[in-house]
Amino acid sequence: MNEVYLDNNATTVCDPAVVEEMSPFFTEKGYNPSSIHRLGQAVGREVAKRREQVAGLLGASSPDEIVFTAGGSEADNLAVIGAAYNYRDRGRHVITTPVEHPAVLEPCDWLAEEGWDVTYLPVDETATVNAGDLEAAIRDDTVLVSVMHANNEVGTVEPITELGRICRERGVLFHTDAVQSIGKLPVNVGQLNADMLAIAAHKFYGPKGVGALYVRSGVELEPIIHGGHQEGGRRAGTTDAAGIVGLAKALEMAVNGQEREADHLGKLRKRLVKAVNEDMPEAIIVGHPENVLPGTVNVCFPGLDGEAILLALDAEGFAVSTGSACSSGSPEPSHVHLAMGIKPEVARGSIRISMGRYNTEEEIERLVRILPAIVRRLLEVSPLAGK
Numbered sequence: 001m002n003e004v005y006l007d008n009n010a011t012t013v014c015d016p017a018v019v020e021e022m023s024p025f026f027t028e029k030g031y032n033p034s035s036i037h038r039l040g041q042a043v044g045r046e047v048a049k050r051r052e053q054v055a056g057l058l059g060a061s062s063p064d065e066i067v068f069t070a071g072g073s074e075a076d077n078l079a080v081i082g083a084a085y086n087y088r089d090r091g092r093h094v095i096t097t098p099v100e101h102p103a104v105l106e107p108c109d110w111l112a113e114e115g116w117d118v119t120y121l122p123v124d125e126t127a128t129v130n131a132g133d134l135e136a137a138i139r140d141d142t143v144l145v146s147v148m149h150a151n152n153e154v155g156t157v158e159p160i161t162e163l164g165r166i167c168r169e170r171g172v173l174f175h176t177d178a179v180q181s182i183g184k185l186p187v188n189v190g191q192l193n194a195d196m197l198a199i200a201a202h203k204f205y206g207p208k209g210v211g212a213l214y215v216r217s218g219v220e221l222e223p224i225i226h227g228g229h230q231e232g233g234r235r236a237g238t239t240d241a242a243g244i245v246g247l248a249k250a251l252e253m254a255v256n257g258q259e260r261e262a263d264h265l266g267k268l269r270k271r272l273v274k275a276v277n278e279d280m281p282e283a284i285i286v287g288h289p290e291n292v293l294p295g296t297v298n299v300c301f302p303g304l305d306g307e308a309i310l311l312a313l314d315a316e317g318f319a320v321s322t323g324s325a326c327s328s329g330s331p332e333p334s335h336v337h338l339a340m341g342i343k344p345e346v347a348r349g350s351i352r353i354s355m356g357r358y359n360t361e362e363e364i365e366r367l368v369r370i371l372p373a374i375v376r377r378l379l380e381v382s383p384l385a386g387k
């Protein structure tokens with residue numbers, strides 16, 4: 001059976017060119033870039049080159065604005081906790097949205113436990129934040145706003161440039177989680193008015209366990225990992241040269257190929273959406289109809305269980321994910337769906353199909369042939385159908 005991977009928002013496989021670029025940094029260049037000896041210094045220069053490259057690709061004005069981390073979660077945690085903590089004397093109010101990834105939501109929960117006030121902006125039925133709501137929520141003691149660029153579950157793209165502009169005008173720091181958007185949409189820290197921006201290499205065909213946080217010059221962060229003085233004193237830990245080299249290579253390919261990738265994914269998405277609309281009248285595609293990541297389709301089948309659809313598709317060779325966070329064996333409706341006002345019984349029947357660079361039109365044709373039959377079969381036996 002030809003397996004078809006359609007879970008690219010969860011992670012992507014490494015591009016072979018990325019692996020090739022990283023390879024010497026595990027072996028003949030596997031030294032500590034912070035060491036004083038020549039072997040270490042040579043690796044240090046390679047890391048510095050990549051830091052400069054990453055800064056350039058994100059539109060940063062200096063390589064010092066890039067902090068390498070061990071992934072997207074760490075970058076988000078550093079932005080949210082690091083900024084809130086550093087500026088705690090200015091105020092203890094943070095604004096975010098209920099549709100963020102847990103990598104932002106949980107640090108906000110932690111801040112709330114520590115005495116910060118957290119405001120969650122409402123989202124509409126497409127998961128979009130309203131700029132007027134942000135204007136109204138900013139207070140004299142607000143120090144940080146964090147809104148994701150694109151949603152990992154439903155693909156909705158937020159009006160980040162506008163939200164960032166409001167924050168800048170009001171003198172409030174603005175962080176955006178661009179983990180899902182990079183490589184699919186143009187991402188430029190200046191154009192987005194971001195003071196901080198998080199990315200993770202494994203979402204754009206780089207290695208897992210490495211990410212970066214852009215931190216605008218002048219913005220100070222309290223480190224969340226203490227120890228050595230790497231990353232300009234902002235993140236302790238022996239520098240992962242191989243990971244950074246992989247991230248830089250993957251980012252170069254993602255940014256330079258962004259338009260082509262968006263075009264490719266957009267075509268696949270269009271075909272899939274057309275088939276869902278025409279052949280599966282019971283299905284509801286959720287997320288913004290236009291401001292959406294190319295390649296992400298989140299579809300709810302009322303009366304069905306997302307996991308049952310996932311397993312049936314898996315048996316046919318298609319790897320997708322459910323739209324719900326499965327905890328302790330009982331799939332709870334996704335927090336994103338609930339924030340969008342989708343009823344729990346509808347949200348439970350959600351699957352996320354996230355296409356990537358290596359998917360082909362032929363694969364999507366196969367999917368749209370199989371999916372309606374699976375849905376019909378499951379509806380026939382579902383105790384929830386029609387209720």
Ligand SMILES: Cc1ncc(COP(=O)(O)O)c(C=O)c1O
Nearest residue numbers: 071072073101103152179180200
């Ligand atoms: C929007 C978003 N933010 C943050 C993360 C966390 O990234 P990582 O898995 O690299 O820690 C993810 C990964 O699923 C994500 O989709």
